[in-house]
Amino acid sequence: MARVEPSRNDVAALTAVALDDVARVLEIYVEAMLARPAEVRPLGDLASGDRSRAGHVDLEGAAAAGRPTTDGAAFYLPEQIERFGNPCGNFMVYRMAVLHQLGGVLFGTYRRGPVRFADFFAGFDQPGLARALFARLEGARIDAALARTFRGVRRDLLRLIDDALESTPPPASDRDCRPGFELQPHAGPESPPAPAPRRRSRGPSREAALSHLAGRLLMAQRRLVAVPALPRGRGSGDVDPAFDSTVRLKACDEGGGRGAGAADPALDLPDEAARLLLRGATVEDTRRAVRSLYRVFASLRPGAGPGRVGPFGGRSWCRRSRTGVRRRPGSAVSSTCPRRPITAIRRRSGSSCGASGPNSRPRSNCGTTWRRARWLRA
Amino acid sequence: MTQALQAATPRPAPEAPYYLAVGNEVELFLAAHRARMPVLLKGPTGCGKTRFLEHMTHRLYRGAEAGTRAGIDSPLVTVACHEDLTATDLVGRYLLEGDDTVWMDGPLTRAVRDGSICYLDEIVEARKDTTVLIHALTDHRRILPIEKRGEILPAHPDFLLVLSYNPGYQSVAKDLKPSTRQRFVALEFDYPPPEVEAEIIAHEADIDVPLARDLAELGKRIRNLHHRGFDEGVSTRLLIYTAQLIVGGIGVREACVAAICRAITDDDEVQRAVTEVATTLLP
Numbered sequence: 001m002a003r004v005e006p007s008r009n010d011v012a013a014l015t016a017v018a019l020d021d022v023a024r025v026l027e028i029y030v031e032a033m034l035a036r037p038a039e040v041r042p043l044g045d046l047a048s049g050d051r052s053r054a055g056h057v058d059l060e061g062a063a064a065a066g067r068p069t070t071d072g073a074a075f076y077l078p079e080q081i082e083r084f085g086n087p088c089g090n091f092m093v094y095r096m097a098v099l100h101q102l103g104g105v106l107f108g109t110y111r112r113g114p115v116r117f118a119d120f121f122a123g124f125d126q127p128g129l130a131r132a133l134f135a136r137l138e139g140a141r142i143d144a145a146l147a148r149t150f151r152g153v154r155r156d157l158l159r160l161i162d163d164a165l166e167s168t169p170p171p172a173s174d175r176d177c178r179p180g181f182e183l184q185p186h187a188g189p190e191s192p193p194a195p196a197p198r199r200r201s202r203g204p205s206r207e208a209a210l211s212h213l214a215g216r217l218l219m220a221q222r223r224l225v226a227v228p229a230l231p232r233g234r235g236s237g238d239v240d241p242a243f244d245s246t247v248r249l250k251a252c253d254e255g256g257g258r259g260a261g262a263a264d265p266a267l268d269l270p271d272e273a274a275r276l277l278l279r280g281a282t283v284e285d286t287r288r289a290v291r292s293l294y295r296v297f298a299s300l301r302p303g304a305g306p307g308r309v310g311p312f313g314g315r316s317w318c319r320r321s322r323t324g325v326r327r328r329p330g331s332a333v334s335s336t337c338p339r340r341p342i343t344a345i346r347r348r349s350g351s352s353c354g355a356s357g358p359n360s361r362p363r364s365n366c367g368t369t370w371r372r373a374r375w376l377r378a
Numbered sequence: 379m380t381q382a383l384q385a386a387t388p389r390p391a392p393e394a395p396y397y398l399a400v401g402n403e404v405e406l407f408l409a410a411h412r413a414r415m416p417v418l419l420k421g422p423t424g425c426g427k428t429r430f431l432e433h434m435t436h437r438l439y440r441g442a443e444a445g446t447r448a449g450i451d452s453p454l455v456t457v458a459c460h461e462d463l464t465a466t467d468l469v470g471r472y473l474l475e476g477d478d479t480v481w482m483d484g485p486l487t488r489a490v491r492d493g494s495i496c497y498l499d500e501i502v503e504a505r506k507d508t509t510v511l512i513h514a515l516t517d518h519r520r521i522l523p524i525e526k527r528g529e530i531l532p533a534h535p536d537f538l539l540v541l542s543y544n545p546g547y548q549s550v551a552k553d554l555k556p557s558t559r560q561r562f563v564a565l566e567f568d569y570p571p572p573e574v575e576a577e578i579i580a581h582e583a584d585i586d587v588p589l590a591r592d593l594a595e596l597g598k599r600i601r602n603l604h605h606r607g608f609d610e611g612v613s614t615r616l617l618i619y620t621a622q623l624i625v626g627g628i629g630v631r632e633a634c635v636a637a638i639c640r641a642i643t644d645d646d647e648v649q650r651a652v653t654e655v656a657t658t659l660l661p
Contacts (some may be wrong), residue, residue: 028606028651033658083533095654151661231605 016082017090022092026098030075033102039074040098046076068097072110073168075101083163092156099153103142106149120287129297130290132210137293138286140217141276146227148279154225161222165215204301213293220277385506387560394441397426397433398578400570407434409641410563411538416516419542421567424613426578427542428456428499430567435495447493447536455489456497459504465511469524481527489514490522493534501541501556508556515539516561544610545642572598583621589630592601593617596659602639607647 023040030038043066068077075098082092104110124130146153204212272289277280410417411434432454437443439453447453455467470484489496501509514521520533541562543554571574572594580590594617601611606609616638623633634656639649 025647025651025654028603029654031606032599032602032651032655037598095658099658150658152656152658154661156657173578 424615493536
């Protein structure tokens with residue numbers, strides 16, 4: 001008798017976790033962590049034009065990219081996750097995705113600053129680019145703060161970072177994607193965004209450079225969370241002494257050193273970004289970093305294809321629908337598959353993103369295959 | 379039954395039971411004791427009401443301030459009230475001994491006679507006749523009428539009546555009557571702030587402070603879920619149990635699940651969410 005091997009989709013169907021099944025657990029989790037009730041809703045519920053209350057997140061854009069997001073009141077998550085080969089791992093992705101959004105609330109992303117987010121981004125020639133930079137930098141700051149504050153987060157964050165690094169390998173020539181941080185003039189804390197220099201016709205694309213930056217941030221975060229957890233309260237304050245010193249970021253913090261990766265040459269991370277991983281970094285530091293780095297990125301030629309975002313993005317955010325999905329009229333849809341709401345995170349597949357549902361069949365024109373092709377072209 | 383009630387009261391340890399003051403409850407209690415005012419301890423379960431009273435009893439009857447009270451044999455008489463507890467159980471009864479009947483003091487009578495502190499734990503659980511009984515003891519008269527013996531027993535000068543109850547989960551029918559309530563100085567207890575609670579956990583379970591801080595933080599987060607099926611969240615006592623399990627070699631997560639998650643609720647989803655909170659906070 002011939003032995004029938006289960007297909008990848010069969011395994012995924014067994015190990016995937018659906019939001020409907022865990023939404024209440026996540027809502028209780030959020031309520032415990034945040035001390036107030038909050039809704040957990042599918043990304044498909046986001047309506048066109050939705051914006052977060054703080055205005056720094058393009059919710060529709062986040063939904064189009066399949067990234068978990070929040071408008072400050074509700075937490076929007078993919079309707080299904082099948083990133084890991086077991087339900088516990090996939091539920092962990094949900095929990096960490098919610099916690100990452102919670103981190104924005106806990107660590108001041110939404111705190112009212114001297115300048116409203118809308119005005120801040122409007123000050124740039126390309127607000128979309130500024131938002132993209134902000135998302136990557138602020139996400140890294142939040143993850144570092146979470147790992148520093150909650151000791152149980154490190155192991156799961158490390159798993160997600162490793163998975164993100166593994167699943168989104170850098171382009172063939174990673175060094176070519178360096179945006180040339182060393183060329184930028186040092187921006188003061190309150191410097192207005194400098195006008196973009198003449199756009200280069202050659203060199204890395206903007207998206208490749210953003211992906212490069214996100215990759216470097218992931219590497220730096222990995223170093224932070226890979227430090228064996230030391231008891232909180234040892235040393236000064238509540239911070240493990242090894243936590244910061246391992247990445248030697250303090251030199252950067254205290255010396256105000258300049259140059260790419262002054263904190264640790266191996267990190268190849270601009271100082272402005274590296275500082276965000278240090279204890280005490282605030283959302284204002286993120287704004288300064290955006291101001292500082294924007295000019296370099298704006299000078300790059302535009303590219304195509306989604307880039308690496310962080311532990312919760314850049315992975316295969318597969319576009320697929322589930323039967324019985326709650327949707328509002330005008331909910332976000334994929335730019336590549338217009339009829340399909342963006343609902344699920346799914347493990348990268350070599351040939352296709354696959355699809356779920358009783359009558360679905362793999363489609364080769366959506367999801368990761370498309371992304372990989374674009375990356376190869378980039 | 380009387381003997382069983384009395385046996386439940388442990389003799390204070392040679393060392394003062396550990397208690398970390400959160401507010402001015404110690405000063406208030408000392409002042410109330412000096413003025414012989416009865417005291418009502420209010421607060422959620424496992425927040426330290428009984429421990430506080432044990433600590434104060436030791437201080438007043440065995441510590442530097444004891445004076446002549448040091449000679450009192452049983453300074454704290456504790457009665458765990460329940461719905462079948464009657465006035466007779468508190469005051470005493472005649473018992474058959476051979477061909478005779480002999481009078482046996484109840485725990486309240488004994489405390490009134492000796493000058494001990496009588497602690498009626500969860501008083502609202504007891505039958506109504508018991509609360510009426512204590513009225514004469516808790517005003518200026520300070521007397522205990524013993525109906526069956528036709529005796530009026532004046533309270534020893536050092537006698538103090540202390541009641542406790544948990545207002546969180548009592549029904550209206552079981553609430554204290556105003557006529558009873560307004561005879562007491564009320565001390566309100568709550569779960570301590572995380573930094574104080576961490577110190578308590580570290581002391582009681584003999585664990586390192588960082589882990590105690592994590593457990594206290596876990597307690598704080600779980601208490602945010604007060605309307606998710608459990609009004610009082612997790613008690614300091616349960617957090618100490620968790621720490622003691624960890625000290626005993628149980629894994630952190632397993633200890634949390636056993637001592638906290640399964641103990642506080644039967645709702646599977648709440649249990650799971652609480653487990654995830656523990657996973658987030660604890661190493």
